[in-house]
Each structure stands twice: as structure tokens, then as C-alpha cells.
Amino acid sequence: MKVRVDPNICQGHTLCAMTAPNLFVLSDEDGHASAITEDVPAGQEELAREAARSCPEQAIVLSE
Amino acid sequence: MSIDETTAPRVDDESRKEGRRIVLDRHGPEYRTEFVDWAQRLHAGPRIAWNDTHGGYWFVNGNQELFDVARRSDVLSNDHDIHNRRRGYKGINVPPPPESSGTIGGFLEMDPPRQRYYRNALNPYLSPAAVARWQPVLDEITRAAIDEKIESGRIDFVEDLANIVPAVLTMALLGLPLRDWVVYNEPAHATVYTPQHSPDYPRVMKMAMDMGMSLFGRLQELRATPRPGLIDAIINADLGGEGPEDDMEIVGVVMLLVGGGFDTTTALTAHSLEWLGEHPDQRERLHREWDALRDSATEEFLRFYTPAQGDGRTVSADVEIDGVRFHEGDRLWLSWAMANRDEQVFADPHEIKLDRTGNRHASFGLGIHRCIGSNVARAGFKTMTKAVLDRMPDFVCDPAGTVHYETTQVINGMRHLPATFTPGKRLGPGLEETIDRLQTIVDEQGLAEPITVRKDRARLA
Numbered sequence: 179m180k181v182r183v184d185p186n187i188c189q190g191h192t193l194c195a196m197t198a199p200n201l202f203v204l205s206d207e208d209g210h211a212s213a214i215t216e217d218v219p220a221g222q223e224e225l226a227r228e229a230a231r232s233c234p235e236q237a238i239v240l241s242e
Numbered sequence: 243m244s245i246d247e248t249t250a251p252r253v254d255d256e257s258r259k260e261g262r263r264i265v266l267d268r269h270g271p272e273y274r275t276e277f278v279d280w281a282q283r284l285h286a287g288p289r290i291a292w293n294d295t296h297g298g299y300w301f302v303n304g305n306q307e308l309f310d311v312a313r314r315s316d317v318l319s320n321d322h323d324i325h326n327r328r329r330g331y332k333g334i335n336v337p338p339p340p341e342s343s344g345t346i347g348g349f350l351e352m353d354p355p356r357q358r359y360y361r362n363a364l365n366p367y368l369s370p371a372a373v374a375r376w377q378p379v380l381d382e383i384t385r386a387a388i389d390e391k392i393e394s395g396r397i398d399f400v401e402d403l404a405n406i407v408p409a410v411l412t413m414a415l416l417g418l419p420l421r422d423w424v425v426y427n428e429p430a431h432a433t434v435y436t437p438q439h440s441p442d443y444p445r446v447m448k449m450a451m452d453m454g455m456s457l458f459g460r461l462q463e464l465r466a467t468p469r470p471g472l473i474d475a476i477i478n479a480d481l482g483g484e485g486p487e488d489d490m491e492i493v494g495v496v497m498l499l500v501g502g503g504f505d506t507t508t509a510l511t512a513h514s515l516e517w518l519g520e521h522p523d524q525r526e527r528l529h530r531e532w533d534a535l536r537d538s539a540t541e542e543f544l545r546f547y548t549p550a551q552g553d554g555r556t557v558s559a560d561v562e563i564d565g566v567r568f569h570e571g572d573r574l575w576l577s578w579a580m581a582n583r584d585e586q587v588f589a590d591p592h593e594i595k596l597d598r599t600g601n602r603h604a605s606f607g608l609g610i611h612r613c614i615g616s617n618v619a620r621a622g623f624k625t626m627t628k629a630v631l632d633r634m635p636d637f638v639c640d641p642a643g644t645v646h647y648e649t650t651q652v653i654n655g656m657r658h659l660p661a662t663f664t665p666g667k668r669l670g671p672g673l674e675e676t677i678d679r680l681q682t683i684v685d686e687q688g689l690a691e692p693i694t695v696r697k698d699r700a701r702l703a
């Protein structure tokens with residue numbers, strides 16, 4: 179599974195990092211999120227899905 | 243297309259509202275007490291309604307519809323054009339305030355790029371990492387506020403706690419003297435909950451004036467002797483090669499941050515404590531499982547109580563969204579509160595579930611105007627709630643003394659939430675002494691610098 183945050187959509191609500199702190203990191207300066215690695219580590223797929231569901235802006239893109 | 247069709251007045255103006263008309267007075271007390279009925283009714287349709295009150299406006303209430311509309315900053319404007327330089331748009335309040343006020347609601351009543359310049363200037367003071375630096379200060383203010391009451395066994399959670407903590411922290415973030423919180427405290431809340439027809443309105447307006455004068459004075463001081471903080475960032479903001487137009491613009495931005503920083507967090511904390519008092523089993527569970535439930539419970543209280551109930555916009559170009567033909571100049575209201583109760587997204591939407599997952603509520607708004615203070619609000623709420631659970635775990639609220647805001651037209655707030663509890667021991671000095679001590683720490687450690695300048699947490703010892 180691959181994960182990324184669309185930077186044009188993310189507004190820094192921080193719910194992704196709250197839900198899955200191992201998958202997302204927030205910028206110190208504006209709190210906008212990015213994925214720590216593009217490939218979701220094995221066993222963390224459900225967390226990635228939960229983070230995507232929690233994002234108010236629906237900025238998290240999961241693929242495969 | 244014939245010339246006639248392009249120049250004729252729009253004949254469809256009324257037909258596009260057909261089947262969508264409602265009469266809902268958001269400013270009446272019934273809207274608060276009948277909120278669940280209204281939400282259920284509107285979510286069955288029309289999910290984007292035409293509300294024939296206050297000059298007429300679209301009332302966006304469904305969750306998906308709100309998502310589809312709110313993020314369209316290409317066709318929505320927040321502009322409050324009080325000098326009539328552009329298209330005369332009326333900003334984010336429906337109805338707009340009386341023309342005389344002379345200030346606008348900071349960058350929440352601006353469009354990009356100016357709005358973005360301001361946010362870029364302020365984000366490094368308000369990002370999650372920036373706010374985390376303040377945690378020891380938040381803990382200490384909270385400790386002192388509770389110590390003032392802990393031996394008596396009585397507290398008003400609004401006046402004695404939830405008003406104080408966000409206010410003192412906001413002063414610190416702004417770079418104002420911490421003890422100025424008292425100048426801002428009452429007017430910041432009273433201007434929200436006092437309707438224009440109230441006999442108290444003139445007094446509240448006078449307090450608001452005094453607060454404005456105090457702020458003008460502080461601006462002069464801060465120009466002469468700069469101090470780090472949000473106000474410094476505003477004064478020196480690079481708004482595309484120019485600075486703020488005048489002090490009125492600066493005051494508008496500061497008052498946006500004061501309004502956002504004070505009343506909302508107070509409202510969230512008070513309502514949550516009221517609910518926890520009514521549900522002692524859930525209160526014990528939250529206390530016991532704090533680490534596991536802290537975040538989900540916070541988001542759930544945010545969803546359920548939606549402190550800032552909605553935001554107005556003006557449609558800036560003809561557009562069709564979700565089957566509604568919006569016209570340039572139409573007013574609309576984005577009801578975060580209603581979208582947060584939509585069962586298409588939230589199972590049992592009118593229930594509080596401390597462990598709710600997938601909670602993509604809209605309480606901080608959606609799109610480019612997302613609440614810039616959301617991280618401050620969360621930190622303040624969590625700190626106060628945890629301290630109450632730790633230090634007065636058996637509190638019982640007094641419904642007879644509890645006062646909610648009469649209407650939820652702006653903020654779903656509370657004026658009083660008195661409670662009793664088993665008295666405990668003080669842990670340290672009282673509020674005044676603590677605030678003086680914190681002032682020294684804020685100054686010496688430059689705590690109000692942006693995260694780009696200072697990365698370390700506050701050190702209190």
C-alpha cells in the first residue's frame with residue numbers, strides 16, 4: 179500500500195498524525211502533513227485507512 | 243445564444259430555490275433548543291436549503307454538501323469590503339454587523355492572497371510544534387486557576403477556569419502583558435453573548451471600546467519597544483511587498499485572534515465538563531484511559547458541541563454545486579454544526595462516543611480558512627480537562643446555576659457552570675502571583691518567538 183498527502187488539499191488539521199503518528203509527520207512551521215515513507219509498513223494498512231477516513235479535507239491518497 | 247438570453251434578468255432566480263425554502267432563525271433561542279430536530283429534518287432534504295431570514299441565504303447543512311461547497315475558495319469570498327473598494331461583499335456574518343463598526347474580522351474576512359500572507363506570517367507561532375513549547379505554561383496557569391478554588395470545594399468552571407486559561411495563554415502568544423487578560427476577558431465573551439436588544443448592550447459596547455483603546459496603546463508601545471509574539475508578526479507581516487494598511491487593520495487581526503482564542507475554547511471546555519458531570523461513568527473511563535481516549539474524546543467533543551457553529555460566505559461567481567445554481571452575490575452559511583451531525587458520515591450522530599473513529603468533523607472549518615488556532619484550542623482543552631479529572635474527579639455540576647448562551651448565533655457557549663467537589667490541597671501560589679512569575683519566564687526565555695527562532699519548550703523550574 180502506498181500513501182501520500184496532497185499538499186494542495188491538506189490544511190493542517192493534524193488528525194492524520196494524531197491517528198497514525200508512525201505514518202505522518204507535521205511540518206514544524208505550518209502543521210501541514212506529509213507521509214513519512216511512501217510505502218505503508220506491513221501491518222499498518224488499517225491505520226493508514228483510518229487516518230485517511232479521519233482527514234477532514236480528504237487530502238490523504240492511498241493506492242494499490 | 244441570442245443577445246436577449248445573455249442580458250435579460252435571470253428568470254430562474256426563484257425557481258432555483260424551489261423545494262429548498264426554509265425559515266430558520268439562527269439568531270433565535272429556539273434554534274439552540276430545537277437543533278436536533280432541525281438537523282434531522284434538513285438532512286432528509288434540502289441539504290442545501292434557501293433560508294428566507296436575514297435577507298435570504300443558502301444554508302449548507304449536509305456533510306457531503308458542506309465538503310463540496312466550503313472548499314471552493316475559487317467561487318466563494320470571505321471579503322468584508324467595508325470601504326466599498328471591490329464588490330461590496332459583507333464578510334462572514336449573516337446578517338452582517340452594523341456598518342459603523344469600521345473594522346473587519348481580520349484575515350477571516352479577507353480573500354487570498356492577502357489572507358494567505360497573514361497565515362504564513364502567523365503559522366510559525368501556532369503550528370502543533372510551536373504550541374507544544376507552551377505546554378508547561380499552560381499546565382501552570384491551569385494549576386493556579388484550580389488552586390484558587392480547590393480548598394473551597396466550589397468552582398464555576400466557566401468563570402474560574404475555562405475563561406482564564408485560554409485568555410492568559412492568548413495574551414502570551416500575542417506578546418501582550420499577561421495581566422492584560424482581564425482587560426479582554428469580559429468583553430471578549432460578552433460581545434458574543436449579548437444581543438443588541440439587551441439592556442446590557444451599551445455597557446458591553448463600552449467595555450469593547452476600552453479594550454480597543456487599550457490595544458491601540460499597546461500597539462504604540464510595541465512599535466517603540468518590539469516584543470516577540472503574534473502582534474509583532476502582524477505589524478511586520480509581508481503582505482506581498484507591503485504591510486498592514488493601518489492600525490485598524492492590525493486591530494481587526496488581533497481581535498480575530500482574541501475572539502478565536504478565548505470564547506471558543508471556553509465553550510468547548512465548559513460543555514464537555516457539563517457532559518462529563520452528567521455521565522460519571524464516562525468521566526471515570528476518560529480519566530482511567532486518558533492516554534488512549536484523550537485525542538478521540540477531544541475530537542468528539544469538538545464535533546458534538548461545535549463551538550463556532552458556522553461561517554458565512556459570499557458567492558463570487560456563478561456556479562452549480564450539488565445541483566444548486568449559485569449566483570454571484572448570493573450569501574451562504576456553512577453550518578459546521580449541522581454537518582457534524584450528519585448520519586451519512588457519523589453513526590448515531592447525536593450521541594457522544596469518546597472512542598469514535600473516523601471523526602472528520604468540520605468544527606475548525608474546512609478549506610483555506612481552517613481555524614489557525616486549532617492546535618492552541620486542543621492543547622488548552624486537554625490541559626484543563628485533565629487537570630479537572632485529576633484534581634476534582636467527583637465534581638457535580640449545579641443545573642440551577644448553569645447558564646448557556648441564549649442563542650448559538652456565533653458561538654455555542656456557556657456563561658456559568660457552577661460545580662461542587664470534595665475539597666483538595668493547593669499545590670502552589672495563586673493566580674496573580676503565578677501570572678507575574680510566568681511573565682518573567684515568557685520574557686526571559688523569549689517564549690513568544692516563532693518556532694523558526696526558538697524550538698525549545700518553556701522551562702519553569
Ligand code: SF4
Nearest residue numbers: 188189191192194233
Ligand atoms: S488530517 Fe488531512 S488536512 Fe489534516 S494534516 Fe492530515 S492530511 Fe492534512
